[in-house]
Amino acid sequence: MLTGMVLLTASVLGLGDRPSSFGITLALLITFLGIGLIANVLIVYAVAQVLAERKQDRERQQQLRQSRTG
Numbered sequence: 001m002l003t004g005m006v007l008l009t010a011s012v013l014g015l016g017d018r019p020s021s022f023g024i025t026l027a028l029l030i031t032f033l034g035i036g037l038i039a040n041v042l043i044v045y046a047v048a049q050v051l052a053e054r055k056q057d058r059e060r061q062q063q064l065r066q067s068r069t070g
Contacts, residue, residue, distance in 0.1 A: 005031065
């Protein structure tokens, strides 16, 4: 499957049906950099969600404390 994806990427880049080692290297770089980029975006999104939920929890706790004392 990976070989097919590399060949397809090389073909799209105009490197022919039998890509050179440069074509394979370029296709692999594009593939793995893309995967890394997607992974980093998902990690940043998850961290942002956790921080937002933590902020909401702290605000909710503060409101509960105020309603008990007030």
